[in-house]
Amino acid sequence: MANFINYQNRDDLMSKIHRIGQCITRGNGRSYGDSALSETYVSCLQHNRILGFDENKGIIKCESGILLSEIIEIFTPRGWFLKVAPGTKLITVGGAIASDVHGKNHHKDGCFSETVENIALMLSSGDVVQCSHRKNRELFLATCGGMGLTGIILEVSFSLKPISSKNIEQTTIKTRNLQETFDAFEEYADDTYSVAWIDCLSKGKLIGRSLLMTGEFSQDRNLQYVPKKKITIPFNFPSLVLNYLAVKSFNALYYASAKPGVSHQIVDLDSFFFPLDSINSWNRVYGSHGFVQYQFILPKNVSYEGLLKILKKISDKGFGSFLAVLKLYGKHNDNYLSFPMEGYSLALDFKMQKGLLDFLKELDQIVLEYEGRFYLAKDARVSKKVFESGYPKIEEFRELRQSNKMKDKFSSLQSKRLGL
Structure with a gap:
């Protein structure tokens, strides 16, 4: 029977992270594989607030549990849309980063991580750090596409694109x-x-x-x-x-x-x-x-x-x-x-x-x-052999997980299957 861990706020999660064993963050459960399967889940769905929006720069700040569909419903009538939209809008922003999703415009605009300005990430120690393309870059590179194996994404700032029509x-x-x-x-x-x-x-x-x-x-x-x-x-x-x-x-x-x-x-x-x-x-x-x-x-x-x-x-x-x-x-x-x-x-x-x-x-x-x-x-x-042959930086990811004790706290059936 799966154990779901809900939390009220950052301090509540910080106190709980020390008491739970290995876990994985779960968003809206739309992954096709076993990346969000574990005996213990940390659910972020109730943490779906928009914390701010810079109208001049098109940068939204939000909690990681907000769905892309919610952002689209709020911002499309105001003339804004996702710069990178995957094949489903029924995933969380945190899930979009963990999977580093891409869309029909990758040949022009790259992955979702290209739009991300900052991530607030809770580590296995309970400490919250900020990471981006420039700040704590190694942690950012591991978190975007890292399937929740570096920590719990709490808040995200990322940019939208202006549009003139739906x-x-x-x-x-x-x-x-x-x-x-x-x-x-x-x-x-x-x-x-x-x-x-x-x-x-x-x-x-x-x-x-x-x-x-x-x-x-x-x-x-x-x-x-x-x-x-x-x-x-x-x-x-x-x-x-x-x-x-x-x-x-x-x-x-x-x-x-x-x-x-x-x-x-x-x-x-x-x-x-x-x-x-x-x-x-x-x-x-x-x-x-x-x-x-x-x-x-x-x-x-x-x-x-x-x-x-x-x-x-x-x-x-x-x-x-x-x-x-x-x-x-x-x-x-x-x-x-x-x-x-x-x-x-x-x-x-x-x-x-x-x-x-x-x-x-x-x-x-x-x-x-x-x-x-x-x-x-x-x-x-x-x-494991088939998967890792396609990812030349997989050992860097494993070393980061090991040296920062992420492996002791964050794991999924997928991470165990592939030795991540």
């Missing part, structure tokens, strides 16, 4: 194969936002066919933001529903639904940035056994070759995914465990079924062959 001018480019998809990414690389849905079960000359969507905020001055209404999937789908033929048929219909060539439309920001947030319990589509998300990134110079090899293996084995997201990334940052590097990533959701885990191990070897890496926020199964 709408996005979306361009959709329909490609016929992986080469065309890569060509389209490069052609539209100057667009602020880009992401592609890819048909991972297409074969032969059609392998890698995609719908690339790029976007820019509209200038229509419509800031009347209302969160999108949600629908709920009320029960787990029978396991047989999501089979190879069903996924293949869905992919074919979805691809066919797009107009040939290039098309344009206006969509609201929820539809563009957070499409799955409008569906409660969407994971029930995968049945009672659930699913495994598999996200990796490959260096740009070998991305095409590596992705082609992986897509061929997926198509041949028939382990299909109708949620398959391809993104272009810019240069990596200095954070020890931040996921992005200059290249392309692919994220896939596989229904849990017989033979899947062995199949994913085969994909792991291709990722390693092309010197790729895996995303901690999405991972629940890679081995």
Whole structure:
């Protein structure tokens, strides 16, 4: 039975941190893996106040438990939005930093940590320190992307971007194969936002066919933001529903639904940035056994070759995914465990079924062959050897944890599995 530790204020947490054993901070519980699983959790959700906003600089100061959705609801009507928005708005600011999340504009603006001005972090001793790109920089580099393993994030200051609308001018480019998809990414690389849905079960000359969507905020001055209404999937789908033929048929219909060539439309920001947030319990589509998300990134110079090899293996084995997201990334940052590097990533959701885990191990070897890496926020199964091969600064992270006695206080099932 999990032990949840709630706290009233900083002093209350300081007194409790000495009495509890190993723990991990938990935000809104949206990670796909085991990064926030532990016998003891420190819950920060009730600490969700906005502490200040500098209108001239666009810098917000807030407690770590506030959700991105709450910030969007408050600030979009005032003409401000997140500089970096991940694929869900239902995560806390603290979680966004711990995962060093990225969005559809990484090739232009980098990770969430690039927007962070300051972090107030409680260490295992109970002391609270301030860290940033300049102050206590080593601690900052370990905390951003460190999955809560350096301490408890209490407060954060980070910058927003000015916008003129809650709408996005979306361009959709329909490609016929992986080469065309890569060509389209490069052609539209100057667009602020880009992401592609890819048909991972297409074969032969059609392998890698995609719908690339790029976007820019509209200038229509419509800031009347209302969160999108949600629908709920009320029960787990029978396991047989999501089979190879069903996924293949869905992919074919979805691809066919797009107009040939290039098309344009206006969509609201929820539809563009957070499409799955409008569906409660969407994971029930995968049945009672659930699913495994598999996200990796490959260096740009070998991305095409590596992705082609992986897509061929997926198509041949028939382990299909109708949620398959391809993104272009810019240069990596200095954070020890931040996921992005200059290249392309692919994220896939596989229904849990017989033979899947062995199949994913085969994909792991291709990722390693092309010197790729895996995303901690999405991972629940890679081995220590596979994971650490993609992170050249992992020993620096481990040494920092050891020397500051962080390892004695902050741990998760993931950190134990990977020896972090």
